[in-house]
Amino acid sequence: MLHSVLVALHVLAAIIWVGGMFFAYVMVRPAMAGLQPPEPVKMWGRIFDKFFNWVWLAIGILVLTGYGMLLGPFGGFANAPAYLHLMQLLGIVMIALFMHLYFAPWKRLKRALADVDYPTAAKQIPTIRKIVAINLTLGLITAVVGAGGRYFG
Ligand code: HEM
Numbered sequence: 001m002l003h004s005v006l007v008a009l010h011v012l013a014a015i016i017w018v019g020g021m022f023f024a025y026v027m028v029r030p031a032m033a034g035l036q037p038p039e040p041v042k043m044w045g046r047i048f049d050k051f052f053n054w055v056w057l058a059i060g061i062l063v064l065t066g067y068g069m070l071l072g073p074f075g076g077f078a079n080a081p082a083y084l085h086l087m088q089l090l091g092i093v094m095i096a097l098f099m100h101l102y103f104a105p106w107k108r109l110k111r112a113l114a115d116v117d118y119p120t121a122a123k124q125i126p127t128i129r130k131i132v133a134i135n136l137t138l139g140l141i142t143a144v145v146g147a148g149g150r151y152f153g
Contacts, residue, residue: 109128
């Protein structure tokens with residue numbers, strides 16, 4: 001019973017985080033292409049302001065439920081199958097990348113928007129885009145590892 005609650009919360013958090021990145025990268029980014037500056041960066045500011053709160057929540061849930069399952073039903077790190085070690089590694093890399101994104105380019109973008117300094121704000125977008133591209137790729141791989149791992153080999 002506890003395992004099913006943990007896995008359900010885990011997978012919902014993964015869907016919100018990875019799905020949000022997919023939507024931002026694959027739908028919103030090209031849709032912004034026709035807008036005149038500084039509209040795109042102002043829009044990204046509003047979008048990220050909301051999305052990143054959800055990412056923090058998703059990270060908290062992923063870590064708590066992930067380690068809850070690993071230390072509980074899976075009987076600790078020593079007994080965990082290889083795909084779970086891989087998931088943990090990918091998860092830690094994704095979280096570290098997000099934290100860098102949040103505390104470096106996103107903080108700069110937010111400050112610049114508050115100062116009505118649109119060129120500085122817009123300069124942060126390519127960095128954020130690159131990190132999101134990497135994290136989206138890692139997130140999709142992590143989801144495949146998490147859901148399919150038990151059937152591999
Ligand atoms: C940060 C450390 C993480 C740990 C310790 C962890 C641990 C786990 C564990 C123990 C399972 C259950 C596997 C099973 O029942 O066979 C699982 C499943 C899963 N995890 Fe993670 N995970 C972590 C991060 C992530 C991240 C970042 C994502 C995606 C963004 C993710 C996506 C998934 C998915 C999609 C499943 C499959 C759920 C299912 O279909 O049963 N996990 N994870």
